Amino acid sequence: MLRKLDQRLNELIAAVYPEERKRPGYARLAKEISERTxxxxxxxxxxxxxxxxxxxVTLEQLDVLAEFFGVPPGYFLDDDVAERVNAQLALAAALRDTRVRNLALRAEGLSxxxxxxxxxxxxEARKFQNLSTDEDPDHPTTTER
Incomplete structure (x- = not known):
């Protein structure tokens, strides 16, 4: 059940502190967690x-971590919850880029x-740059809706 705890915790730390050089050490992070929660x-x-x-880890400690990182406690225990939260974190990370945000905002209202x-x-641009082209099955890229 907790075999992925380390991976999930590190994903949350990276989401909250995207610049690796600016991430706090574990002592400072623990202090921030205690102060906030x-x-x-x-x-x-x-x-x-x-x-x-x-x-x-106790359920109380999972609750503290979940509260600090703004995720449901089930994030640490349930693969489906973790998958949904990670998708939201990926979207939030993408929207930090002004160009991505501007592209999304300017597309509003198009047919x-x-x-x-x-x-x-x-x-096609992602393929050209050898990036993932994972598509959202709920939002196909064709007009067949």
Whole structure:
């Protein structure tokens, strides 16, 4: 059940502190967590969780981590919840880029055919740059809706 705790914790840390050079150390992060949530967690214990050396976390500690990172506690326990949260985190990360945000905002109001054409161009550009072209099955890139 907690075999992916370290991975999920590290994904949350990276989402909150996207610039690796500006990420706090575990002691400072533990202090921030305690100050914001009132929950107690040590820097050493946080490091052990993030590196997979410890997995014996209490539900209370999971609640503290979930509160600090703004995710449901189920994020740490349920693959479906983690998948949904990670999709939201990926969207938030993409929207940090002003150009991505401007592209999305400027596309508002375009016809379905125009949006499909833009999606096709973006997918082709991603292929050209050898990037993933994972498409959202709920939003096909063709006008067959």
């Amino acid at each position: 009132g929950g107690a967690i040590s820097g050493t214990y946080l490091w052990e969780l993030a590196t997979g050396r410890k997995r014996n 379905p055919a125009s949006l499909d054409a833009l999606l096709t161009m973006v997918n």
